[in-house]
Amino acid sequence: MLKRNTRLRMEYLYRKSLEGKEREYYEKKRKIREALEEGKPIPTELRNEEAALRQEIDLEDEYTAVQKTHIDDEYATASEKDPKILLTTSREPSQRLGQFVKVCFCTLPIVIFHLELKLVFPNAARMNRGSQVISEIIEFCRAHEYTDVIFVHEHRGEPDNLVICHLPFGPTAFFELLNVVTRHDIKDKKAMGTMSEAYPHLILDNFSSKLGQRTANILKHLFPVPKPETKRIITFANKSDYISFRHHVYEKHGGPKSVELKEVGPRFELRLYQIILGTVDQQNEAQKEWVLRPYMNTAKKQNVLGA
Amino acid sequence: MAAAVEMEKEEESPMKKGEEALERLRSADPPLYLTQSSEFARDARAASCFLFSSLVPFCTKLPVDRLLVEGFDAEQIWYQIDLLSRPLLSTVRREFKRLEEEHHSRAGLSTIDADGDGEEMVVEKDEISVDDEGDEEDGDESEEKGSEDEEDGEEDDEDDGEADEEEEEEEEAGEAKGNVVEDKFLKMQDLENYLENAEAKEYGHPVKKGSGRKEKDDDTEEEEDDMDLEDFDSDGDEDAELGANARYEDFFGGNKKKQQKKCGTVGKRKRSSTELDAVDHFENTDEDVEKNDSEQKLLSTHEKELQKMRSKIEEMEKANLDPKSWTMQGEVTAAKRPKNSALEVDLDFEHNVRPAPVITEEVTASLEDIIKKRIIEGHFDDVERAPILPSKPPKETKEMDENKSKKGLAEIYEEEYAQKTGLAPALLSASDKLKTEATMLFKKISLKLDALSHFHFAPKPVIEDMSIQVNVPALAMEEVAPLAVSDAAMLAPEEIFHGKGNIKEEAELTKEERKRRRANQKRRFRRLKAETFKRAVQKTGQSAVPGATNEKPDS
Numbered sequence: 001m002l003k004r005n006t007r008l009r010m011e012y013l014y015r016k017s018l019e020g021k022e023r024e025y026y027e028k029k030r031k032i033r034e035a036l037e038e039g040k041p042i043p044t045e046l047r048n049e050e051a052a053l054r055q056e057i058d059l060e061d062e063y064t065a066v067q068k069t070h071i072d073d074e075y076a077t078a079s080e081k082d083p084k085i086l087l088t089t090s091r092e093p094s095q096r097l098g099q100f101v102k103v104c105f106c107t108l109p110i111v112i113f114h115l116e117l118k119l120v121f122p123n124a125a126r127m128n129r130g131s132q133v134i135s136e137i138i139e140f141c142r143a144h145e146y147t148d149v150i151f152v153h154e155h156r157g158e159p160d161n162l163v164i165c166h167l168p169f170g171p172t173a174f175f176e177l178l179n180v181v182t183r184h185d186i187k188d189k190k191a192m193g194t195m196s197e198a199y200p201h202l203i204l205d206n207f208s209s210k211l212g213q214r215t216a217n218i219l220k221h222l223f224p225v226p227k228p229e230t231k232r233i234i235t236f237a238n239k240s241d242y243i244s245f246r247h248h249v250y251e252k253h254g255g256p257k258s259v260e261l262k263e264v265g266p267r268f269e270l271r272l273y274q275i276i277l278g279t280v281d282q283q284n285e286a287q288k289e290w291v292l293r294p295y296m297n298t299a300k301k302q303n304v305l306g307a
Numbered sequence: 308m309a310a311a312v313e314m315e316k317e318e319e320s321p322m323k324k325g326e327e328a329l330e331r332l333r334s335a336d337p338p339l340y341l342t343q344s345s346e347f348a349r350d351a352r353a354a355s356c357f358l359f360s361s362l363v364p365f366c367t368k369l370p371v372d373r374l375l376v377e378g379f380d381a382e383q384i385w386y387q388i389d390l391l392s393r394p395l396l397s398t399v400r401r402e403f404k405r406l407e408e409e410h411h412s413r414a415g416l417s418t419i420d421a422d423g424d425g426e427e428m429v430v431e432k433d434e435i436s437v438d439d440e441g442d443e444e445d446g447d448e449s450e451e452k453g454s455e456d457e458e459d460g461e462e463d464d465e466d467d468g469e470a471d472e473e474e475e476e477e478e479e480a481g482e483a484k485g486n487v488v489e490d491k492f493l494k495m496q497d498l499e500n501y502l503e504n505a506e507a508k509e510y511g512h513p514v515k516k517g518s519g520r521k522e523k524d525d526d527t528e529e530e531e532d533d534m535d536l537e538d539f540d541s542d543g544d545e546d547a548e549l550g551a552n553a554r555y556e557d558f559f560g561g562n563k564k565k566q567q568k569k570c571g572t573v574g575k576r577k578r579s580s581t582e583l584d585a586v587d588h589f590e591n592t593d594e595d596v597e598k599n600d601s602e603q604k605l606l607s608t609h610e611k612e613l614q615k616m617r618s619k620i621e622e623m624e625k626a627n628l629d630p631k632s633w634t635m636q637g638e639v640t641a642a643k644r645p646k647n648s649a650l651e652v653d654l655d656f657e658h659n660v661r662p663a664p665v666i667t668e669e670v671t672a673s674l675e676d677i678i679k680k681r682i683i684e685g686h687f688d689d690v691e692r693a694p695i696l697p698s699k700p701p702k703e704t705k706e707m708d709e710n711k712s713k714k715g716l717a718e719i720y721e722e723e724y725a726q727k728t729g730l731a732p733a734l735l736s737a738s739d740k741l742k743t744e745a746t747m748l749f750k751k752i753s754l755k756l757d758a759l760s761h762f763h764f765a766p767k768p769v770i771e772d773m774s775i776q777v778n779v780p781a782l783a784m785e786e787v788a789p790l791a792v793s794d795a796a797m798l799a800p801e802e803i804f805h806g807k808g809n810i811k812e813e814a815e816l817t818k819e820e821r822k823r824r825r826a827n828q829k830r831r832f833r834r835l836k837a838e839t840f841k842r843a844v845q846k847t848g849q850s851a852v853p854g855a856t857n858e859k860p861d862s
Contacts (some may be wrong), residue, residue, distance in 0.1 A: 079693040178663045203681050204688040216688070225690050235678055242664050246674055250682055259679045269663065299659040 005142075009169050012073060016277070019069055026067040029053055029060075074170040075221055082224040083147040085124040089114055090153040090161075091131060112182050113159045114152055116266045119195045120234070120247060121150075121222060135281040141167055148222055149280070162270065164218060165280045171289065173218050174274040178242070181267045195264055196249055199226035205237040208306035211290055212238065215272055215305060236270075238305045243270040272305065325357020352376040355384065359391060366395055412500075491607075492558060559607065 028046055032053055035042045042050055089111075118126040125146075127137075141149050146167055153161035162175040183195075202223055207216040219236055235246040247265030252258060278286025293299060328350040339347060359374035374387055488495065606614070633644040634652055641649075664670065681687065712719075725731035754767065816824070 079690065080695070179666055201687040202689050203678060205677055205681075220688060220690055223690065225692055233678060233682065235674065237674055237677060239664065240661060244666075244670075244674060246678070248675075248678060250678075252682075257683060259682050261675055261678060267666075269666075271663075294660045297659065300661055 012169055015073065022067060029057055033057055074166060074168070075217065078147070078221045079225075081147070082123055083222055084145065085121050085148045085150060085222060086127055086137075086141055086146050087114065087118050087121070087124050087150050087152070088127045088137065089129045090151065091129055113180060113266060116183050117150070117152065119197065120265055122197060122199050122224060124150075138165075138167070138279055138281050150222075151280070159268075163280060164222065166218065166221070167279065169279060171214075171218060172276050172278065172280050172283070172286075173215065173272060174276075175243075176271040176273055178269040178271060179267075183264070183266055196232050198230045198232050199224050200232035200234045200247075201226055201230055203233060203235040203237070205235065206305075206307050207236075207238055209304065211275075211304055212306035214275065214289075215243075218275075232264075238307075240303055241271060241305050243272070243305070244268075245270060322357060322360075325353050325360075328353035329357060352384075355388065359388065362391060362395065366391055 028049065032042055032046060032050060034040075046053070114126065118124045137149065148167060148170075149165045151161075151163040151165070152159055153163070159177050159180050162177055163172060164175070165172040200223060202220060204216045204220065207213055216236070223234070231249055231251065233248045233250060235244070235248070237244045237246070245266075245268050246263065247267070248261045249264050250262070251260045253260055272290075273292040275289040276283060276286045277289050290304075292304075296302075331350050332347075332354050335347070353376075356374045356376055360372075363372055370390065371387055374384065376384060379387075633639050633648065636643070714722075722731070811820075
């Protein structure tokens with residue numbers, strides 16, 4: 001099992017390393033294809049290789065024409081299988097527990113948040129962290145065929161960090177949590193009622209750059225394919241690198257154009273600070289796809305996730 | 308009483324002795340000084356003691372309060388006298404100058420007397436100056452004379468000091484009159500004096516010196532331990548000073564000194580010993596003078612500003628010299644600054660990070676607008692299922708044969724039963740044929756692959772055929788032998804041998820059998836020969852050999 005895993009990972013890495021060359025190839029073919037379609041002369045730098053490439057173009061079908069990246073490898077089965085999520089926290093999340101009873105334990109914001117998040121994600125399983133090591137957790141998840149693990153970290157009871165790890169050697173995204181407002185705080189439990197657990201629609205707004213697309217992908221694949229007529233909406237809206245998470249339930253009362261939104265569920269801001277191409281336990285060894293650089297002089301001007 | 312009287316006498320006697328000694332020295336002829344007489348020397352010592360002790364009260368800061376004469380060298384005695392005389396000389400000179408100026412200011416009162424006194428003073432000063440020069444050359448004796456003259460000069464000073472006091476009283480009175488008009492700059496008395504002087508100059512009268520020439524005192528006071536002779540101010544010098552180098556001190560320096568002198572004179576009145584305080588004052592350095600001034604707080608604004616500037620400058624210079632505080636040093640590690648000091652300082656960073664957005668109502672409203680718009684459009688970013696690739700081949704649809712089957716049902720069952728039990732061979736349909744062919748091919752291939760890849764070889768599958776094999780040895784049917792052995796080896800020798808009967812060797816044959824074999828050979832040979840002859844005759848058509856007929860040879 002171990003050997004197999006390492007072999008799979010090596011294959012994945014190898015394919016990833018070939019991507020550079022493949023991309024070049026793909027670009028060349030694309031140029032030739034365009035030139036042929038438009039009837040323009042083929043660009044001069046491709047003249048030598050034109051014949052061979054043309055042959056390949058002819059042989060291509062719809063699947064081989066598209067360039068496959070490691071992203072596709074990571075999320076290859078995502079469209080076929082529903083995601084299965086494991087939610088857990090950092091170690092011993094309630095250090096100010098002391099002699100408190102379980103009821104009190106439940107009122108700590110981090111735990112509340114944890115519970116609420118479980119309701120947000122369909123197909124999510126919650127696990128108490130206790131003192132488990134991360135590598136153990138990952139192994140367990142692999143064995144039980146989970147697709148994603150989400151860690152919620154805290155500071156003095158307030159949730160401040162979110163780690164989303166996609167499992168079969170998938171990417172790990174690290175987010176910072178800000179302005180967390182739990183359902184608990186917004187209204188009483190009685191007023192809220194139970195949360196709908198249907199598969200939600202998703203709105204991902206303003207993820208226009210490449211990195212934005214990547215993040216959108218990661219967030220998107222936490223949710224399963226919904227039915228078209230669900231009333232539950234989850235929004236990730238990006239504004240100057242701060243992603244707002246909102247959870248609404250809507251109703252169309254008076255005809256198709258009028259929509260009433262009712263906010264349900266926690267509300268927080270996410271701020272991405274790292275993506276690594278590996279799982280959480282490979283945090284030190286895996287390649288970093290992107291890291292936030294806040295001390296650059298132009299950091300203020302940059303909008304990394306789009307627009 | 309007698310003891311007291313004796314005590315007084317004893318006290319007086321050293322004094323008297325000293326005086327007597329002094330008298331003797333005075334009356335002595337000059338040649339006597341050059342002789343070496345012990346009596347004279349004793350007298351000289353006593354006189355110097357007396358003079359010293361008489362001058363001691365006028366001088367402070369003396370290490371010795373009386374002259375130590377017994378057993379001391381001339382050099383040592385001279386040094387002691389020197390200790391006393393130097394400060395005294397400078398103070399006396401100052402006093403002279405002051406008195407001179409004040410004396411001249413009293414023009415209207417007692418001019419003749421003042422002039423006379425002034426002349427006397429001038430004469431005495433000259434004497435002193437001469438004596439000073441003399442002292443440097445000679446020994447004790449000349450010094451005594453100098454000290455004697457000092458004493459005289461001091462007595463004169465005392466007189467003049469009293470006169471000064473009177474002067475200053477008058478001046479103060481005068482000031483009180485004109486207070487409305489007067490201030491630091493303008494003094495009525497000075498103005499009058501100046502006018503008189505100007506008139507005098509114009510009309511050739513002797514010039515009376517007005518007040519306000521006190522700056523000379525400043526200049527001279529600064530030269531404390533100077534043994535050089537100073538040029539006492541003459542009229543011409545004063546005029547030159549006024550006209551060409553008019554300075555601040557001309558206007559305000561005098562005020563300082565005047566005030567100081569007032570204090571000094573006040574002190575004088577209080578104390579019995581007149582010169583002592585003046586000496587004390589004039590022994591002060593400029594710093595002391597300034598200190599007094601600052602205490603009195605009568606400075607002009609300009610001077611105050613100057614003082615402030617000076618103090619600021621001093622502070623800044625001091626700060627520059629000191630090592631800087633840790634906040635001003637460049638890169639400071641925790642070891643170089645005091646503990647927890649970074650917490651107390653308000654550290655200022657430039658944050659290059661956009662701050663977290665504050666979620667206001669507007670923000671939520673805008674978000675909700677976006678969401679509503681999307682819902683109305685129906686444009687969501689959900690995960691979509693990819694179309695599944697067809698991995699299974701299309702199913703075979705068996706076509707139903709609608710003709711009536713020719714076989715009866717019972718027959719069909721019979722055939723099935725027969726196939727199952729194995730009585731009747733299975734009928735191969737076309738598809739079955741193909742299938743079997745395919746399976747055969749596949750089995751061959753897989754056999755080869757297995758042979759290549761597996762350690763454990765699986766042998767060929769046994770194909771059961773009903774065909775009869777001719778030359779299979781009997782044993783092969785029963786015996787299981789390794790395949791490496793060939794069939795040829797399996798056959799028994801008799802089964803291979805094609806011959807008949809009992810076979811004998813040449814050696815084994817009997818005589819009759821040999822004869823019989825030979826006879827057979829001969830017959831065979833003859834027959835062969837005849838046949839070939841016949842053929843040859845037939846070919847040619849004639850008998851070639853004469854005598855040979857177509858008779859048959861004897862058999």
